[in-house]
Amino acid sequence: MIRKLLGASFLAALMLSMAAAAMPAAGGVLRRHRLILPTPPLPHALAVDEREWAVVPSESVIAAGADTFEVYDRGQDAHNLTIQGPITSSGPGPIRGQAWLQSGGSATIVANLPAGRYKLYCSMFAGTPQSHEKLGMHALITVR
Numbered sequence: 001m002i003r004k005l006l007g008a009s010f011l012a013a014l015m016l017s018m019a020a021a022a023m024p025a026a027g028g029v030l031r032r033h034r035l036i037l038p039t040p041p042l043p044h045a046l047a048v049d050e051r052e053w054a055v056v057p058s059e060s061v062i063a064a065g066a067d068t069f070e071v072y073d074r075g076q077d078a079h080n081l082t083i084q085g086p087i088t089s090s091g092p093g094p095i096r097g098q099a100w101l102q103s104g105g106s107a108t109i110v111a112n113l114p115a116g117r118y119k120l121y122c123s124m125f126a127g128t129p130q131s132h133e134k135l136g137m138h139a140l141i142t143v144r
Helices: 002-006 008-022
Strands: 045-051 054-057 065-073 079-084 095-101 106-113 116-121 138-143
Touching: 045 079, 054 116, 054 138, 065 079, 065 095, 079 106, 095 106
Parallel strands: 045 065
Antiparallel strands: 045 054, 065 106, 079 095, 079 116, 116 138
């Protein structure tokens, strides 16, 4: 049945190529393939979606250096994105970037980030019961 579907000449060519692949290389030694692939480079850019009451980065780990954040407000309310860190035992670190957005809007933040953990959050109404961060609008990323 397979012979009818594929044709005898195709099957013969396939078998010949499989046999050739199984033979040792010209030096008589079988070629070994790398079993562990190299780690791809970390990105220097990510998208961040904001909505009521969540901040969702497209990447959880990015490369240190000049990093680009494409921020989208997908919620019904105005929001902002604040990038703060690196977070250490002595505190949350300095604010590295901030953008304010209207509902449906977008913004780009470029920040020079050294290695560490960073908090991404909406700082609207900070210090009040309506704090967007306290309502769930925060996320952590790692910069390596």
